Amino acid sequence: MNPLLVASFVVPLLGSDTLGVQKPAVDSAEAKVPFGHADFTWMNGQSRQRSTPLQLGKYVTGSLYLDTYFSQSNNRPRDNTIVGSASIGRSGEFQINLASVGVSWNYQNVIGRIELQSGSMLNIVQDLDGSVGRGRNLTTAGLRNIRQATAGYHFDKGYGIDVEAGIFASYVGLESYLLGENWNYHRSLVCDFTPFYFQGVRASFYPTQKLKLEPWIMNGFQTYGRWNVAPSVGFSTYYRPTGSLGLIGNFYYGADQRGNPGRKRFHHDNSVLLRYLDRPTAHGISKMAFSLNSHYGFEQGGNGPSAGQAYMAGTSFVNSIWFNQDRLALAVRAELVANPSRYLAPAPTPGGFTDGGTDFMARGLTATFDVMPTDFFSVRAEVMTRASSVPFFAGPGGTTSVDGYLGTPGDFTPDVRRAQTLFTLALNFRL
Template identity: 25%
Template sequence: MNYQLTLGLALTAATVTTNTLAQTTSATDTAQVVTPQVAPAETTPNPLTFYGFVDGYYGYDFKHAATQDRPGFLYSHDRQNEFTVNNAILGMRYDNGQVRGALGLHAGSYVTANYAAEDQVFKHLYEAYAGFRPFEKAWLDAGIFTSHIGFESAISKDNWTLTRSLMAENSPYYEAGVRFTYEVDPKLTLTGLVLNGWQNIRENNQKKAIGTQIQWKPTDKLLVNSSTFYGNEQPQDLARRRRYFHDFYATYAATDRLSLAVVFDVGKQERAERGGKDDTWHTGAAFVRYKLTDKWSTTLRGEYYNADRGVLISSISPAANDADFKVHAASLNLDYAPASNVVVRIEGRGFRSPQPFLTDRNNQTTDNYGNITSSIAISF
C-alpha cells in the first residue's frame, strides 16, 4: 500500500515536471524567434520638380490721373483701383546634377507691362532654358532666364518690399542668351553672359550684349553682389548708342530680427549727337527690415533716381531737349505670414521731385505722388 502510494506520487511529480519543462521550453523558443527587419530602400531625390506662384493685389493712387494705369516708370503692380493679379507662374524644373532645365509660364499685369514689346509666342514664358555641366562646379545654360541684375525679382514674395524699387523697375527682370556659371568655392560664384539685349527676348538689332556677375558671401550674414552690362540697345534703324551699366548691392543680417540692404546702380549711354556728353543715370536705395514676431515683419525703404534727359526711365533714345528725371521716394511695408508659403502685405509709398513730373486727376502737373498697395501671395 505504501509502495503504490509512493510510486503514484513519483509518477505525478514526474508528469508535472515534464509539463512544466515543456511549457518553459516552448516559451523560450518562441521568444528567441526574431523577425528580420528589412532596411528601407534608399530613395533618390526626384530630379523633376514643379512650382507655382500667385500674387493677387489691389492698389489705390493719390493725386494720379483718373485711370487704372499707374505712372509709366512702374511695371510691377502697375494697376490701381482694380483687383487683379500681378503675376501667376506655373512651371517645372529638372536637375539631376549633370543636366538641368526649366520651363515656366506666367500671366498677369506684370506680364502685360513688362513684355509689351515681345512677340506673343514668347511673352508668357517666365523661363525656358536647358543646361549641362561642362566640368565640375560649372553650368552652361541657354534660353530665357531671370536677370543677373538686381536685388529684387519678379516674385514679390521673395522681395523685402511689396512693390519694386525704381531701379529694379527700370533694369532687366529677364534675359535671353547663354549663361556660364562657375562656383569658385561655396563663398564665391562667377557668371558670364552673352545676351540678345537689355530685357528683350527677341533681338532688336544685329549686335549682342555681354554681362557679368560676381556673388561673394564671406559669412552667413553678409552677401555682396556686383553685376555689369554692356551693349548697344537701339533698334536696328537708329544710330548706335552703347550702354554701360553696373549694379551693386549688399545685404547684412545684423541680428536674428534685423536685416539691412544697400543698392546702387550707375549707367551711361552714348548720345547720338557727335561730341555730346553721354547720358548718365544713377540710383540708390536702402532697406531696413525688422521681424516683429514669428509671423509679422516690417520694411522701411528710401530711394532716389536721377537720369539725364530721362534716359532709360523715360526713353531709350532721349532727345536733346528732354527734361531730366529726378525723383526721391520712401515706402513702409507691413507683412503677415500665416504660413511659410503665404504672405499678406500692405505698403504705403510716396514720391517727390524738385520739378513737376506727373499729371494729377485735375489734369494739373504735380511734383509729388503717392499710393497704397495690398497683396496676398502664395508659392508652392
C-alpha cells in the same frame, strides 16, 4: 529668384528669379552644394521658403506663384492707370498681378526649367519690348507668357559649372521680378529702371562654396531680339562669406538704341546685404537686416548726348525688422535716382514725357508691413510716396483719353503730376 533648403539642392545666390535655377542634385551623395554653408532665406530678393513641398520625384521640382493686390493712388486717376511704376499698373481695382506655374529638373547633369506666367504685370514689362519690331518671325505675344525657359548642362568641377541657354530672369539689380521675394512690395526705382529678363546664354562657375562667377551673352537690355548687330555681354559676381553677409557686383555692356549701332550702353550695380541681429526663436524682435543697392550707367557714342548727360545713377537703402519668430516684418526704404537724358525712365504717357525737357530725378519713401503665417503665404500692407523733378505720375485726369477709355475721340492732354502716394494691400502665395 529659391533658397538652399536641403543638401540635395543647388541654389543660386540671390533668389530663384534673379540668379538662376533651383535644381535637384545629381546622383552623388557627396555632391558639393554652392552656398550650402548657411541659410540665406532672409535676404532681399530671395525666396523665403525653407522646404519644397512640390518635389515631384528625385529629378523634378514644381513651383506655383500668385501675386494679387489692391492699390489706391492719392491722385485717383480717372482711367485707373498707374504710371511711374513697373511693379503694378492699376489704381482702385483688384488685380491679379502675376500668376506662374513651372517645373525645374536635373537628370544625369542635364538641367533646366520651364515657367509660364500671366497677369497684368506683363503689360508693363514684356509688352513694351520694341525689339520684336526688327524684321519678322518674332513677336512679344509668342514669348510674353514664358517667365523662364532654359536648358543646359551641369559639369562636376569645383562646386559646379552650369552652362545654359534660353530666357532668364535678369541678373541686373538686387530685387526680384517676383514681388513676393522682395522686402517691399513695390520694387525700388533703380530696379524698376533695369531689365527683368534676358534671352541668351550664361555660364555659372562656383569655384568655392561661397563664390559664384557668371558671364552672360544676350540679345539686349530686356529684349527678346536685338536692336543692332552685336550681342550684349555681362558679368556677375556673388560672394557670401558668412550667413549674415552678401556682396554682389553686376556689369552690362551693349548697343541698345534702335538704328544707332555706334551708341553703347554700360550699366553697373552693386549690393551689400547685412544681417546684424538674428534671434529666430524670439517673440519680440527676431531679426534685423539692411540692403544697399546702388547703380551707375551711361550711354555714349553714335548719335546722342555725351555720358555727362546720358547717365543713370541711383541707390536704394532698405532696413527690415522681423518680429515674433520672423512671422511679422516691417521694411522701410529710402531711394533716389537720376536719369537726365531719360533713356531708362519709363515714359509716363503714350506720347512720352510732357515737359519737353532733358532732366529727370526722383526720390521716394516706402514702408511695408508683412504678416507671414507660413513660408508660403504673406499679407502685405504698404504705403509709398514718390516725387520727381518733372511730371511723371498720373493725375486725376488720367493719361488715356477725355473719358478714360481707349479710342475715345476728342482733344486730350494727359494729366501728369510730380508726386504720387500709393496705398497697397497685397496677397502673395508660393509653393
